[in-house]
Amino acid sequence: MTDYHAQFTCGFQSAKDLFADALNAMQGVCPDTVCIEAFIDRANFLCKIGLGAEPVLTFMDVMPEVVKRYGAETIERVARFAYEMGRSPNKKAVVPFLQSLLALAHRVESPDGLERYLEMLADFIKRTEIVVHGHQSLYPSKGLVPLLENMPLLLRQLSLEGVRAFMDYGVRAYNHNPDHQQEYFELKTPDSLAMLRRQREGTLFVDVERQLGVLAAGLWDCELPLRTFTVDPELPSYQAPFFDRDNEVIGMPDFVAPARGLSGLQIYRAQIAHLMAHFKWSQPMIGDNMSPPARFFTEVFEDCRVDRLAMQRFPGLERYFLALHPVPPLGACNEAEQSCLRYRAARLSRALMDPDFDPEDEIIEVFRDRFNALMVEKGEALTLADMKELGTAYYVKTRAQTDDKGGDMFYEDTEVLYRDDNRYLWIYIDDSGEEDIFDHAPDNEDETPQGLPPRYYDEWDYSMNDYRPEWVTLYERLHPQESPAKIDNMLARHELLIKQLKKMVEAIKPQDKRRIRYQEEGAELDLDIAIRAMIDIKAGLNPDPRILYDTVTDNRSMAVLLLVDLSQSLNNTLPGTGRTLLELAEEALAIMSYTVELLGDRFAIAGFHSDTRHRVLYHHIKGFTEHWDDTVKGRLSALEAAFSTRMGAAIRHATHYLSHQPAEKKLLLVLTDGEPADIDVKDPEYLIEDAHMAVAEAHQQGIFSHCVNIDPNGDDYVKRIFGGHYTIIDHVERLPERLPQVFLNLTR
Structure with a gap:
């Protein structure tokens, strides 16, 4: 019988102490003598590479699982890769690296998974090592150790190709x-974190926003706006959507992973x-x-009530x-x-939702x-007050049998993966707040204290x-307003111009009805064509049968946003002139x-301006459904100019x-006085190229963009951004x- 212990010659006592357990584990997955001897030989090898006991201890700990998943031939491959890494500046x-293999084995099942992973790491090291004289690496890759330390998290969240994309972006974005x-x-x-969310296997809210709206x-x-909050990938718990009554907005997670047999889009639909x-049937109290x-059990009954009504x-x-509703075992x-x-609560909720569920609880x-x-009895007439009676009674009844304050909260299989955090249901007179013992999803209110x-x-x-x-953070608000008298005075000064524009409008304004002649089927007889047909008949010729005409509504289907x-x-x-460009812009807008x-x-x-990428401000001055009235005039009167011009984000939001x-033609008209710039950007080309890409994205969505620039020297950068679709106003006073x-x- 082969004496494997004698073959293990590593001098570290900690390695000797671990060897018996490692050997048993390896024999359980690879009893072949050749496999075991290869394992021992490579462990001995790693003992001698001058990095202490840790590499061999980790090698012996992880290799049984790696061999079980990928086969015995991986022993030599892993040891050789670790050796090459150990003799380079990346020895730390x-x-x-060895620890990350355990996470890989648990996540990636394909036989070539390990080889693909090693190729990814080799390419990463080659691209991120600091090289001197073009051929010799003297300094380690600063991103390698943190990458490997976070690899278990990355592999839990991403596929191997997703990890590759995450790595590739980090190399390209920060190579210098x-x-x-x-x-x-x-x-x-x-x-x-944005790249981590983007590469996850699931659905991004931005991809389905329109469908959900x-x-x-x-x-x-319900036409309340849908807004996203950022899902923390490191939090294992469900991060619920919410209904914000104060701001009249619905908060949705920016990412949803598939779960319990449903896709991310299906889960979004359920949410x-x-x-x-709740919006239709719940009245806050x-x-x-x-x-x-x-309150918690009241919410359970109310959730089930509105869900039952929705299912009806x-x-x-x-x-x-039901697919997203858990069933914690009895x-x-x-x-x-x-x-x-x-x-x-989970078992109660399941019983209220599923008539086939046996709770085995009286x-x-x-x-x-x-x-x-x-x-x-009541159906839609039920209220939250009715659910309060049920919820309070249920809690009192069950509290008598147990001490709910003792021990840690039990969470396993209790999260209903489509329900909101129920903040909408409650109105609090005393805003001092109580500690929420149920760990609802974070509100993210710190990020947006207002608006x-x-x-x-x-x-x-x-x-x-x-x-x-997700590089730019954009905040939007309804612009404040002042007295509209300022705008009325501006319009009065341009009375002659306004009369001229009225004539131009009348010339191009479509009529309500337009006649279409030469129809075989139509609403009315076209008398001229009918007489001509009668003459043809009298003359023995074949008449034109198209003697009718029809009418169609002729109107412009146009939506325009002036940015x-x-x-x-x-x-x-x-x-x-003594007048500012802002005053001229106000007159032109009016x-x-x-x-x-x-x-x-x-x-x-x-309107828009920016104060670094972290604060792009977007001001609503006139909405599509608003008319030209004193409210809009008041907002124009209150315009103020400040900060910088980060144009790309504003174009994307517009x-x-x-x-x-709902228009056939959509026009984005941009009024600016200079090239894109911001205080956190040193490269003058950077924001120009971004704005150009934003215009291209708009074009892909069927939106035509045109720029009106009051910078006489702006031809070069405006043409690069908008192509040939721009107008330079040399005499600014004529704006x-x-x-x-x-x-x-x-x-x-």
Whole structure:
């Protein structure tokens, strides 16, 4: 019998102590003598490479699982890769590399998975080592160790190809900044977390936003805006959507992974359906006088009530709801050692939702019968107050049998993966707040203390020929207003111009009805053609049978968004006039708004400026559904110019709004006085290229973009951004006249 212990010659005592267990584990997956001897030989080899005991200890710990997954031939391959790494400047990465193999074996099943992984690491090392004189690496890759340390997390979240894409972006984005590259692979930068979310196997909200918005509006008559919050990939718990009553906005997770046999899109649909059911049937009530557990069980009954009503209206929802609803096994929670509130709630909720579920609990059966009786008796007339009675009674009844305050909260199989956090249900008079013992999803309110939640946009980096994911944070708000008298006075000064524009509008404004002649089937007889046909008959000729005409409604199907650059440079004074560029812009916007109101097109105005990529401000000045009135005039009166011009993000946000307009033709008109720039960008080409890419993205969505520039020297950069679709106004004082004319010419 082979004496394997004698063959193990490693001198580290800690390795000798571990060898017996490692040998048994290896024999369990690879009993062949050749395999075992190869394992021992490579372990001896790693003992002698001068890196101490840790490499061999880790090797012996992980290799049984690796061999079980990928085969005995991996022993030599792994040891050789670790040796090559150990004799390079990256010797500190040997142990993290070996440790990462365990996560790989648990996640990647394909036989060639290990080889692909090693090729990825070899390429990464080659691209990120600091090379001197073009051929010799003297300094280690600063991103390698943090990458390998975070590899278990990456492999839990991503496929192997997703990991490759995550690595590739970090190399290209920070190839000349090793310190920032290290932070990226430590998952400490916003774009690293954004790339992690983007590469996950699931559905991004941005890809299905329009579908969900149509679903909410079409089936539930709810047009509240949908906004995203960032899902933390390191949190294992479900991060629920929410209904923000104060800001009138629906918060949705920016990413949903497939779960329980449903795709991310299907889970999004279930979440929207549940939120819309609350929107339709739930009426909030004061919650100050209730204990947290009583509120919690009230929410359970209310969730089930609106879900049941939703399933009655749309029976197809039942499959989604029940698939995403957990069923914790009977007795899974130990009442003596754990707090079982969530466990009892999950089984209660399942019983209320699923008539085929046997809860094996007399109390749940009693409350199921009471709940079903109320649903039959009152249906949609039930209120949250009715559910409060049931929830409080159930909690009191079950509290008598257990101590809910003892031990840790039981969570396993208790999260319903489509329900919201129920903040919508409660109104609090005393805002001091109680500790929420149930760990609802974070509100992200710290990020947006006022107004709507921020939106995150990619930004094009021409130097690496790729987008920086979620690189720009954009905040939007309704612009404040002042007295409209200022705008009325401006219009009065341009009375003659306005009369001229009225004539132009009348010339291009379509008539309500247009006659289509020469129809064989139509609404009316075309008398001229009919007489001609009679003459042909009398003359023995074949008459033209197209003696009827029809009429069609002839109107413009046009949506226009005027995006105004409100950067600091608009405060400059025009020589010889004493007037600022901002005042001229206000006059031009006022005259154009008046003109478009006469024409009847769907028209909106927004302004933007930026204070680094972390704060792009987007101001709503006139909405598509608003008319030219004192409210809009008041907002124009209050315009202020400040900060810089990060144009790409503003164009993308304007495109977002234009793309949702029900119009055949969509025009984005950009008014600016200079090239894109911001204080955190040193390369003048960077934001120009990003703006060009934003215009291309708009074009792909069927939106035509045109720039009106009041910089006489702006031809070069404007042409690069907008192609040939731009107008340079050399005489800036003529802006109030030229801007409406440009619009009319573009939409004639």
